[in-house]
Amino acid sequence: xxxxxxxxxxxxxxxxxxTVFAGGSSEKAAKTTYNxxxxxxxxxxxxxxxxxxxxxxxxxxxxxxxxxxxxxxxSADMATVTTIINSLVSDKVDLILANATPPLQxxxxxxxxxxxxxxSITDYxxxxxxxxxxxxxxxxxxxxxxxxAPLDKQADMIKELFPNAKTVGLLYCSAxxxxxxxxxxxxxxxxxxxxxHTRYAFTDSNDVASVTQSAxxxxxxxxxxxxxxxxxxxxxIRNVVEPAKVPVVAGxxxxxxxxxxxxxxxxxxxxxxxxxxxxxxxxxxxxDVSKMPIEYAANPIKKYNAELCKSLGISIPSDYTAI
Amino acid sequence: MNIGSLISALPGAVAQxxxxxxxxxxxxxxxxxxxxxxxxxxxxxxxxxxxxVMMLLNGANLWLAILCAVLxxxxxxxxxxxxxxxxxxxxxxxxxxxxxxxYSVNLAIMGFKAxxxxxxxxxxxxxxxxxxxxIGFENPIFIMIIVTALLIGVLYWFFGTELGASLRATGSNxxxxxxxxxxxxxSKIIGLMISNGIVALSSALYSQYQGAVDVNMxxxxxxxxxxxxxxxxxxxxxxxxxxxxxxxxxxxxAVIYYIVIQIVLWMGxxxxxxxxxxxxxxxxxxxxxxxxxxxxxxxxxx
Numbered sequence: 058x059x060x061x062x063x064x065x066x067x068x069x070x071x072x073x074x075x076t077v078f079a080g081g082s083s084e085k086a087a088k089t090t091y092n093x094x095x096x097x098x099x100x101x102x103x104x105x106x107x108x109x110x111x112x113x114x115x116x117x118x119x120x121x122x123x124x125x126x127x128x129x130x131x132s133a134d135m136a137t138v139t140t141i142i143n144s145l146v147s148d149k150v151d152l153i154l155a156n157a158t159p160p161l162q163x164x165x166x167x168x169x170x171x172x173x174x175x176x177s178i179t180d181y182x183x184x185x186x187x188x189x190x191x192x193x194x195x196x197x198x199x200x201x202x203x204x205x206a207p208l209d210k211q212a213d214m215i216k217e218l219f220p221n222a223k224t225v226g227l228l229y230c231s232a233x234x235x236x237x238x239x240x241x242x243x244x245x246x247x248x249x250x251x252x253x254h255t256r257y258a259f260t261d262s263n264d265v266a267s268v269t270q271s272a273x274x275x276x277x278x279x280x281x282x283x284x285x286x287x288x289x290x291x292x293x294i295r296n297v298v299e300p301a302k303v304p305v306v307a308g309x310x311x312x313x314x315x316x317x318x319x320x321x322x323x324x325x326x327x328x329x330x331x332x333x334x335x336x337x338x339x340x341x342x343x344x345d346v347s348k349m350p351i352e353y354a355a356n357p358i359k360k361y362n363a364e365l366c367k368s369l370g371i372s373i374p375s376d377y378t379a380i
Numbered sequence: 381m382n383i384g385s386l387i388s389a390l391p392g393a394v395a396q397x398x399x400x401x402x403x404x405x406x407x408x409x410x411x412x413x414x415x416x417x418x419x420x421x422x423x424x425x426x427x428x429x430x431x432x433v434m435m436l437l438n439g440a441n442l443w444l445a446i447l448c449a450v451l452x453x454x455x456x457x458x459x460x461x462x463x464x465x466x467x468x469x470x471x472x473x474x475x476x477x478x479x480x481x482x483y484s485v486n487l488a489i490m491g492f493k494a495x496x497x498x499x500x501x502x503x504x505x506x507x508x509x510x511x512x513x514x515i516g517f518e519n520p521i522f523i524m525i526i527v528t529a530l531l532i533g534v535l536y537w538f539f540g541t542e543l544g545a546s547l548r549a550t551g552s553n554x555x556x557x558x559x560x561x562x563x564x565x566x567s568k569i570i571g572l573m574i575s576n577g578i579v580a581l582s583s584a585l586y587s588q589y590q591g592a593v594d595v596n597m598x599x600x601x602x603x604x605x606x607x608x609x610x611x612x613x614x615x616x617x618x619x620x621x622x623x624x625x626x627x628x629x630x631x632x633x634a635v636i637y638y639i640v641i642q643i644v645l646w647m648g649x650x651x652x653x654x655x656x657x658x659x660x661x662x663x664x665x666x667x668x669x670x671x672x673x674x675x676x677x678x679x680x681x682x
Contacts (some may be wrong), residue, residue, distance in 0.1 A: 100652065130651045136599045136604065137654060139590045140638065143392030143509065144645050148385045159594055162497045166591025167392075167509040184592070186437065197501060231487055232595050234495035260483060264543075309499070378552035 090123040090150070091115075091340050094145030096251040098157035099133040101285055102311050105202075107176045107329035108156055109361035114333025119341060130225075131160065138163045146171060152336055155201070156329075158184045158234060165199050172339050175201030175341065176332040177325060179235040179283075181351050193350035200349040202332040204323060206237060206308055207357055211280070211321045212246035214359070215306050218319055218371070219278050224253045226276030228269060228305075230286035231258040239282035239293020239308065265290045266297055273301035275377065281317065282308040295365075304369055311359060314380045318371055323354035331355075386646040390639065391512045391521060397556075397638035398524035399507075399586045400604055401631030402531060404612075406578035407605030408630045412613075414551040414571040420460045421579045421605060423482025424453045424599025428580030429587030430489040436461045436588075442504055446584050452489075453580020454573040456482060461569030486595050495594045498587065505588040520589060527585070528631050531578065536624040538574075547571050579605075592678035607662045608634035614665050637661070 093115065097104050104179045108128065115124050120229050127150065131137040142163040145153055155161035161175040161184055175181065178201060179321060182188050189195045215225060225247060229236035240256060247254045260270040265287070272279055281287045281299065287294065288311050295316035298305055307317035310324075338344040363376045403425060410418040428449040435445035456478055463474035490496050500508045507520040517523075538544045549557040550567035558564050579601075587593040612626075612633030620629045644657055 130647070132652065132655055133596070134600060134655070135590070135594055136396070136601075137651070138642055139396055139509065140393065140645065141651065143396070143512070144385075144642065146388050147389040147392060147513075151389075158495055159592065162495075162592035163509070163590045165497075166500065166589070167512075169510060183493065184495070184497045186499040187594075189504050231492075232483075232494045234493055237493055371676075 073248045084374045090206060091119065091125070092148065092150040093124055093126050093152050093154065093158065093336065093340075094148065094150035095126055095154040096130070096138065096141045096145065096160040097130045098138065098159050099285070101288070102118050103204075103283070103285075103288070103309065103325040104156050106324070106325040107332070108154070110326040110331075111154055111156075111176060111333040111336065112329075115336055115340075116331045118334070118337040124340075135159055135163075139167075142167050151340055154332065154336070161185070161199070161201070163174055165197070169198055170239050171198065172199075174332050174336055174339075175199065176329050177204050179205050180238045180320070181357060183234065183238070189351065192348070194348050195351070196347050198346050200335060200346050201350045202328050202335070202354065204235075204325065204328055204354065205239070206283065206321060206323050206354070208242045208376060209246050210357065211306065211308065212243060212250055212252075214319060214321055215247075215278055215280065216250050216252065217374070218306070219304065222252060222277040224255060224276045224278075226255055226257050226272035226279045226303075228257045228272055228279050228281045228287065229284045230257070231260055233284055233286065236282045236284040238285075243280060243282070259286070262286060262290050262293070266293050269294050269297040269300075273297055273303045276303065279303055279305045280308075281305060281312050284308070284312070286317075299365065299368060302369055304365075304371060310380060311362060313362055318366050318369060319359070319373065319377065321357050321359055324355050327356075328339025328354050388513075388645065389642050389646065392509065393638040394635055394641035395507075395509070395512050395520040395524060395589070397635030398521065398528060398631060399582055399589055400638065401528060401608060401634035402524075402585065403555035403579050403582035403601065404605045404608035404630045404634045405528075405531065405535070405627050406575040406582065407602065408609050408627065409535075409571060411577040411579070411606065411609060412551075413548055414568060414575075416464075416471045416551075416568065416572070417475070418457075418460060418572060419472060420456055420478045420482070420572070420574060420576055420600055421475075422598045422601050423464050423486065424456045424576045424579045425583045425586075425601040426486045426593065426595055427456055427482055427489070428453050428583030429593035429597060430486045430496075430595075431580070432584035433496055433587050433593040434489055434491070436498060436503050436505065437496070442506060446506070446581065449578045449580045449584035453583070454577040456570060456580070457576030460576070461572040465565035465568055467639075483595065490593065490595065494596075497591060497592045499591065505519035505583060507589050509589050510593065524585070527581075528628075532624050532627045532631075533575075534626060535574075539623060543570070603658065603662065604634070604637065607637050607658070607665070610665045611664060614668050 129141040138159045146167045155164045155175045164173045227240045257272040305317040307313040307320040310322040313320035359377045361373045363379045409415045430444045431452045432449040460474045464468045503522040511518045512668040547567045550564045612629035616629035
C-alpha cells in the first residue's frame, strides 16, 4: 500500500519537474503546412548559425505561418540523438534537418522515406558508410550541404603569409571525425607545397594547453581545422601561442577570432541558408532528395585577426578583411 | 500536445531501452552482484560497436562480428581486473584508467576515425531503428526481447554453477569468501570480464541500431546503466526476488528510463535541459528508498 503510494508520488514528482521545465517550444501551435524537425548535435556557435540560416531561408521562401520547426538539441549525447530522431520520425515530420554528423547517421538509419538534409557535415560518404554516386548525390533519402572549407586554398594561404615556414603543426581533437578528415587532406596539399607537417592531436579540453605547447616548440606555424573542441578552447590556445610567438592559421572564423591570425572561412549561416533552400525545393517543389547533389559552401572569404597580427608583428596583404 | 505522437514514439523508446537494458545488466553484475563500481563501461560501450562495425564493413559475418565485439569487451574487463587485483589499484580508479585508455584503443580500432557510419542499405545488420514499427522478425523490439531472454537464461545458469556462486560470495562478503577458499581476485576478474562482455554486446547492437559508431558513444553510459539498476530496484525490488527476474527488472528499468525521457521530450522540454532532468530522475529514484525508510520509521513512532 505504502509502496504504491510512494511510486505514485515519485511519478508525480517526475511529471511536475518536467512540466516546470517544459517551456515555450511547444506553444506556437498555429495552423501550419509543413512540419520540419531539426536535430542539432550540440550547443555550438557554428551549428547555431547553421540552424538559424536554415530556418531563415525556409521562412523567407514559404512564409512564417506555413512552416513549423521542431528544434531539438542533443547536448552532444549519442543516446539522446537516437531518442530525438525517434520522436521526429514517429511524428512523421515532412523533413528532418540533421545538424552535424551523428544526427545524420541516426536519421538515415531510422527512416528511408522522410527526406533528410544534413548541414555542418564534412564527409557524407564516411558518415553514411556508403559512396556518393557520380553526380554527388547519395541515391537515398539524404542530401545536404557540406562545410568543407577549400583546404587547398588554406594551404596556399599558409605559404602566402609565411613563405619561410619549414614545419606546420596540425592541431586538432582526435575525437572529431571532421577534423581528422581535414587534417588528412591538408597533409596532401602541404606535401605538394613542400612544407613539412606534424600532427598534434589532443583528446579533450584538458590537454589542449600541453599539446599546443609541444606544437609551439617544434613548429613555425600551427594550423587548426574546423574543430569543435578547439573552437571552445581558443583562449587556452592563445595563452600558449601568443607568448611563444607562433602564428595560428584557422579553418574557420570563430577559432581565428579567438587565437588565430588568419583564416579562409565559410559562413555557417550561409551554409544553413543553402540547406534551407534545398529544403524549400523538397517541400514546396517536390524535388527528389535522393537525386540532389551535396552542395558546397560558396565564396570563402580571407579574414585576419588584427589584434593578434599586431601583437605577433605579422603584416597582412590588403585583400584580407579584418574580423 | 498530441497523445498520438507520444504513443507512436514509444516503440522506439522501448527498443532503445531494451538495448541499453543489456548494458544495464552488465552494470548490475558489477555494481550489485560483485559490489564494484566499474567505470570501464563508458569505454566498452564504444569498443563493442567499433569492433562490430569495422568487422562488418570489412565483410565479416554478422554473428562473428558480434562475438568478437563481446570478446573485445571481455579483454577490457580483464585489463581493469588486472589493474585492480594484480596492481592493487582501487576498483573505481582501475575502471577510469581502462576507460581512458580505451579512448585511444577505440580510435585505433576505427582506423583513427572518430566516427564511422554503417548503412543497412549496403551491409547486412541485425537490428536497425528503421524497423521499429515493422511487424515481423526484423523488429528490433522482438529481437531484443529474444537476446535479453537468452542472456538472462545464460547468466541464470552461470550464477548457479560453483564458479558463479563463488562470484556472488565474493560480492556479498569478500573475507568470508576468501575464508571458504575462494580466490576472490580470480572471481573479480571473471566478473569484470563478463560484465564488460555484456556491455560490449549492447554496444555492438546499439551501433547497428543507430547506424554509426562514435568514439564518444559511451560517454555518460554508466549513468544510464545505474539509473536502470536503481529504477528497477525501487520499482521491482520487493516483487522480484528470483535472480532471473531481477535481471529482467534491470532491463525493464532501462525501458522505463527511456519512456520517461521520451515523455519529457514529448511534453516539449527544452532539450538543453535534458541532462539536468536525467540527473534529477536518478536522484529522485535514489532518494525514494531513503525517504521510505524515514517514512516507515516515523509511522511506527506515531
